[in-house]
Amino acid sequence: MPSSHAEETGLIREIGGWVLRETCRQGRAWLDAGFAPLVLAVNVSAHQVRHDDFGERVDTVLQASGFPPELLELELTESTLMEQRADMVALFDRLRARKIRLAIDDFGTGYSSLAYLKRFPLDILKIDKGFIADISQDSDDREITLAIISMAHSLGFKVLAEGVETAEQLAFLKANGCDMYQGYYRSKPLPAEAFVKLLAPPEPA
Missing domain, CATH: 3.20.20.450 (EAL domain)
Structure with missing residues (x-):
């Protein structure tokens, strides 16, 4: 639906x-x-x-x-x-x-006013994947991402990048202070029974 x-x-x-x-x-x-x-x-x-x-x-x-x-x-x-x-x-x-x-999801899509960021008691700002997809090649996306990370940290928010798919993207984000990430580089969406296997400690050799 x-x-x-x-x-x-x-x-x-x-x-x-x-x-x-x-x-x-x-x-x-x-x-x-x-x-x-x-x-x-x-x-x-x-x-x-x-x-x-x-x-x-x-x-x-x-x-x-x-x-x-x-x-x-x-x-x-x-x-x-x-x-x-x-x-x-x-x-x-x-x-x-x-x-x-x-958390605010998909940050940076569709709205220009930032006034709400200082009014609401938020914890996490999630950078929309649209800024991450071409971050390795697009200097504008890199600059926007850096600005979002800096602004969010100055307001006391943690930053999570959405849609991370490559080691190069992750390396850039880590080097520039992004706190967390999600995306296919770590894992595709999983049903609960498959996800729980990631939580289980490895079996002894």
């Missing part, structure tokens, strides 16, 4: 709720199985955040699952933050007070 259709029909709220519940359930199961604590990220749509009960829904899921709030990261879009509504600021302050991490 296209995400736009889910947004228009309101189904995104139920889909998003299921994703949050399943993520926290799986995270709790991994902890109970003895795996090291792992931060799990969940994408959150503007439609979800606009509902008055979003904070309560998150609280309910965390309490029901027993998943530690400090291991949950909610990823928000720039369009969500651009609204800069006072009730959203209060919501994000409440989530942060619970030690839930807040």
Whole structure:
């Protein structure tokens, strides 16, 4: 189902709720199985955040699952933050007070105002993969990426680069202070049963 259709029909709220519940359930199961604590990220749509009960829904899921709030990261879009509504600021302050991490996803796509960066209590800024794909050949992409990293760090945010696919891209990012990365260079998306194999300690020789 296209995400736009889910947004228009309101189904995104139920889909998003299921994703949050399943993520926290799986995270709790991994902890109970003895795996090291792992931060799990969940994408959150503007439609979800606009509902008055979003904070309560998150609280309910965390309490029901027993998943530690400090291991949950909610990823928000720039369009969500651009609204800069006072009730959203209060919501994000409440989530942060619970030690839930807040990230801005796909940073640098579609919006020019940066005012929201200083208004919302964010933890992580994720550089859109569009700036990373040609970073080895495109000097403009390199300069933009460097500027984003510098700005984010000056505001106290960690920086994650999306769409890293080559060792050269990763070397540039590491050399210039990028804190984290994701992309096919590390792994393609995996189902839970395959991902858990990455968490397991290697068997003794």
